[in-house]
Amino acid sequence: DVTLRVNLKDGGANGVKCIEKDIDPDPKFRVPMKICPWDKIPENLIKKYGEPIKTRTKSFEELKNMALEGVSKYWSRKLTNTDGGTIINGESYEIVVNAVQDDKGMKAPEIIYFTNSKETNFTRSHNWELSRKLFYKIGFLKFSRWEYLPENKGIIRFIETSAHEMGHEILLAYGGQMYSKKHKETSSILQNITNKNSYPKKGEIDLMKYYKNSVVYDYYDRVVASKEDALSLIWLTKLELK
Numbered sequence: 001d002v003t004l005r006v007n008l009k010d011g012g013a014n015g016v017k018c019i020e021k022d023i024d025p026d027p028k029f030r031v032p033m034k035i036c037p038w039d040k041i042p043e044n045l046i047k048k049y050g051e052p053i054k055t056r057t058k059s060f061e062e063l064k065n066m067a068l069e070g071v072s073k074y075w076s077r078k079l080t081n082t083d084g085g086t087i088i089n090g091e092s093y094e095i096v097v098n099a100v101q102d103d104k105g106m107k108a109p110e111i112i113y114f115t116n117s118k119e120t121n122f123t124r125s126h127n128w129e130l131s132r133k134l135f136y137k138i139g140f141l142k143f144s145r146w147e148y149l150p151e152n153k154g155i156i157r158f159i160e161t162s163a164h165e166m167g168h169e170i171l172l173a174y175g176g177q178m179y180s181k182k183h184k185e186t187s188s189i190l191q192n193i194t195n196k197n198s199y200p201k202k203g204e205i206d207l208m209k210y211y212k213n214s215v216v217y218d219y220y221d222r223v224v225a226s227k228e229d230a231l232s233l234i235w236l237t238k239l240e241l242k
Helices: 043-049 058-076 151-175 176-183 227-235
Strands: 002-014 019-022 032-035 086-088 091-093 099-103 104-114 127-128 131-137 140-141 147-148
Touching: 002 058, 002 131, 058 104, 058 131, 058 151, 058 176, 086 176, 086 227, 099 127, 104 127, 104 151, 127 151, 151 176, 151 227, 176 227
Parallel strands: 002 099, 002 104, 104 131
Antiparallel strands: 019 032, 086 091, 127 131, 140 147
16 A cells, blocks of 8 residues: 655646737727637537536646546556556565645646647646646647547546656656656657557556557556556655664
8 A cells, every 4th residue: 555645736727718908009999809718719619519618617626636536546556457466576466556635745747727728739748847737638629720628538538647747756756867758768858759669459558658559449448557667656665764
């Protein structure tokens, strides 16, 4: 049993507030105009999926609990989510992680509620020393074009992403900068995929690695922290006795 204390923070929300902007340069004729993040969403998509989200649907407290759930779920190695548990010295063990909020705990990202906004390289969830951001993405999102992400899929992705991003701090403490930032030699330092391996056809999928092909249909049933990484977390709890 492992209690992992993490210090998650509230990063606010993107895409749910309108701003007022003057549309005439002449002060005598200046008329404030309200500009909202959802104004540019195509009408045909709104008709298909419904009205954009205009007030956040999840509080920070709810998102924080979901993030902690993700760490507990994907960093635990139980008989139900591994290939027979974790073999240590010839015996099979279950490793059960319980993640809890603690202001003095492990450094962790700020959580940002994200909707009605454009995806860029800066809006990818990440957990580096100079920038720690974890995005909860839902509703209308603009990639090369506007798309819609329903709440049920947004929640599943966020829970798994939380476990991955907070896992970077564990990998950093155990294996160092390159081990963490290059996803255990499966990406470049700029996050481009470098490995030639596809997702395994069966069995465990390493939570902290990158794979070259599209996500497999049963990804969320098979993804889990590897034995090496879970044991490294336990190793990091060692006591120094003087």
